[in-house]
Amino acid sequence: MGPAVTVLAGVAGLAVGSFLNTFIDRWPREEPVTFPPSRCEHCGRRLRPLEMVPVASWIVLRGRCRTCGGAIGWQAPLVESVTGLLFAAVAAAAxxxxxxxxxxxxxxxxxxxxxxxxxxxxxxxxxxxxxxxxxxxxxxxxxxxxxxxxxxxxxxxxxSFEGAGAGAFAVPGPDEPAPSSAATPSAPLIRPPAxxxxxxxxxxxxxxxxxxxxxxxxxxxxxxxxxxxxxxxxxxxxxxxxxxxxxxxxxxxxxxxxxxxxxxxxxxxxxxxxxxxxxxxxxxxxxxxxxxxxxxxxxxxxxxxxx
Ligand SMILES: [Zn+2]
Known part of the structure; x- marks a missing residue:
């Protein structure tokens, strides 16, 4: 995929990562992901929309609640940024x-x-x-x-992705002579499942x-x-x-x-x-x-x- 799709997927990944982090927090406690709304785990104040912007809010707030100063764990920005990077990588490779x-x-x-x-x-x-x-x-x-x-x-x-889709089925078996492109370094090592x-x-x-x-x-x-x-x-x-x-x-x-x-x-x-x-x-x-x-x-x- 091109750079535009890759960037778009990365941004979408940050948002999805925010959802996944809530799931990771709440599933072990048998709480639903959608309710109640996110709160500071120290003072219980409900978070405003701007405080829930993935990664950026954590950096702006320097990892602390604005009301009580309690530390906001690094799990959220970590899950969000990992998901964003993986989404971008998937888009680049697909x-x-x-x-x-x-x-x-x-x-x-x-x-x-x-x-x-x-x-x-x-x-x-x-x-x-x-x-x-x-x-x-x-x-x-x-x-x-x-x-x-x-x-x-x-x-x-x-x-940029010669072996995609149907092309991936044209892989020669071990007993057939490989076409020259298969053995050259130009054959892509990054190749999602066909x-x-x-x-x-x-x-x-x-x-x-x-x-x-x-x-x-x-x-x-x-x-x-x-x-x-x-x-x-x-x-x-x-x-x-x-x-x-x-x-x-x-x-x-x-x-x-x-x-x-x-x-x-x-x-x-x-x-x-x-x-x-x-x-x-x-x-x-x-x-x-x-x-x-x-x-x-x-x-x-x-x-x-x-x-
Ligand atoms: Zn607080």
Whole structure:
């Protein structure tokens, strides 16, 4: 996508991040996201609209309530700016409107899940379901005949994103000679999962979801309480969004990151052997790597295989 869409997506991401931060705050306390209106957590004064402008209000107020001077946590500006940056990155990487819409829903849900899992070691079903509903709407629009199906799947910026959409299916198998472009550095490493028009997207999504869920259910049996059923559901959810090629990249990245961080926490004594380390954030980080780099890494790997 072009720079205008990227900037627009970044600004939208700040606003969505503000909503996600409220969700991260309130879901563990079983409070609805929309009511009551936001208040200072120290003096209880209701916040004015200008005090809720993402990131900027926190900087202007220097992280303090204007009435009571109580500290406003850094969680809100952090969640807002991370969401804004991820939205901009998704827009810059997406090659088709369908990839853009799916990518935005994907990162929004992952931000929410990471925040909640870090706070209370639970992965909220409502976030997974919202993401599934969003993806189902987009993929359904690709199946229902109409002018939108072609628009959703059409490459928007083919100049800067050669491998988008249908082109991603032209990847050579390991036994075929690769076209010269596949092995050259010009083949993009950043390549969101291909979204096929028609029922093919459903088949790929559901198949990868089943594989992701099954792998993590087996890991869960072996982990003796280290992994929860939420992790199994999240792995299946990642499969639905990433498809069969990017999913293995995501799960592998999550396992490596999780192992590294758990090792450091154990070695430095900040966590003991019996402590539970939430795995959702690692799956979310792996999911991001899979979404941006999964297909590109496969392409690079297959290019190497054919010399
Ligand atoms: Zn206050």
């Amino acid at each position: 090659g088709t409107p369908a990839q853009l819409l799916l990518g935005l829903g994907f990162v929004a849900v992952l931000v929410a899940i990471t925040g909640v899992d870090l706070r209370c070691q639970l992965i909220p079903n409502v976030a997974l379901l919202a993401g599934l509903g969003w993806a189902a709407l987009v993929v359904l629009a690709l199946v229902v005949p109409g002018p939108w199906a072609g628009w959703l799947a059409a490459p928007v910026a083919p100049a 979204v096929a028009p028609g029922w093919a997207s459903w088949a790929r999504a559901l198949g990868a979801a089943a594989v992701g869920g099954l792998i993590f259910q087996i890991l869960r049996w072996g982990s003796r309480g280290g992994l929860g059923f939420g992790d199994v559901k999240l792995a299946a959810w990642l499969g639905f969004y990433l498809g069969p090629r990017a999913l293995p990249v995501a799960l592998f990245t999550a396992a490596v990151l999780g192992g590294l961080v758990a090792g450091v926490l154990l070695l430095t004594g900040r966590r003991g052997r019996r402590d539970v380390i939430p795995f959702g954030p690692f799956l979310a980080a792996g999911g991001l790597v899979g979404w941006f780099f999964g297909e590109g890494l496969w392409q690079a790997y297959l290019g190497l295989g054919t010399g």
